[in-house]
Amino acid sequence: MSDIILAETVRIGGAGTVYIVGAGPGDPELITVKAMRRIQAADVILYDRLVNPSLLDYARSDAERIYCGKAPGAHSMPQEEINRTLADYALRGKTVVRLKGGDPFVFGRGSEEALELASQGIPYEIVPGITAAIGASASAGIPVTHRGYAASFACVTGSRCHGDAKPVRWDLLAHSVDTLAVYMGVSQLDDIRGKLLLAGKAPSTPVALIEQGTTSSQRVLTATLDDIHLLAAAMGIINPALIIIGEVVRVREQLLHAQRRASAMRMIG
Template structure:
């Protein structure tokens, strides 16, 4: 029996049109697709009708399938000669556990490939009109997780991030937003620093709420921001406000 292949594929930040051509071709050729919660299900419509579709999504505090079980299925189907697509939201190597899955495939002797995707930090911020770097305002940005599993080592060094990075982009941070805010302010970040919360970035349900670091957790509660949501902290958030202001001026002139 021939050995199959595992394609670890990034599906992009939510808008199905933001997937890469190469990723779309892998979906079209797949025998088995194991897909995550943040994958836009419209993409599954490009798969062959006979392709097996297996949901293995993970929500905060709710895993439909343990990671070990997902990796077992991935290897099991590939060992049967199937082309397995492990379809993941954003980029598979940015908080996507794609590295772990590649190691599992390699350890099992299964050929694999990694197809990059647009990560949410890039896609959602751009969709909301926020440049992560901007001349004269921000020359650096960091992408960081707002929730760290206890077994995965030391906590995030918020003090170093507060001092050394112009723009912070935080994934999976809504549940700990109050603690993150407190840690950054305690580390010297001004409470007046602009913050944006981008909910369902790049999709038709996208919603962006802006405020300041000092009150963003209270604003998030009032506005009922829910996952998936991205947190952007830095002066670049003000560029969005400038763009919106200019758009309003243009509309008024046209009207």
């Protein structure tokens, strides 16, 4: 059976297909084979700011490339216009790829685009990608679960700390989940740590900041919940960056220590 989803409404004759594709966390080699093939077949590619530009090299020379990235406070194309553009090209019979950083259904608004396509009877397919909580943390040597440290983890957005009708319940997350992977939270780091501390999270809880995860520009900083904001400011951490909060951060130091010890033993031997 085809994995292309057809909207329950009547499919419009001659419409093309839209592929909502996850590009992974940054390293272009972490894209899936299916995603690469969809890029190669595309007539039109709408791509985001966090997509590694080298992935566009897979596209045909005649494929139309449309940048629609969003940075904090600066959207090159509003979401409503992106939705319309996807539908317009598909209704012209084009094969369209909507290329997103990470996974399209993890803070990627891919579901909003799929709902719009479904409402117009336009067929689409979701191609999952490696999300930053998994890819960037693994690249930094931090597991989101680890026996004895963490049996659960949550992916949380940090961008709803101010002015949202339904703010993140940091008071509940502080004790109900072992590992927190916070997206889009660097600018709100001091506020996030304050809310977690107020909810009773231990100040000694390990925290890691992973900037440009999985790429050659990756930086990893570790501290505690008590002082991570000071280190982030001193080191000038900027987006895209992932915040990992929990005891699993200690595994990174254990891995580094084991590597240093093994290297020293090889030199002695």
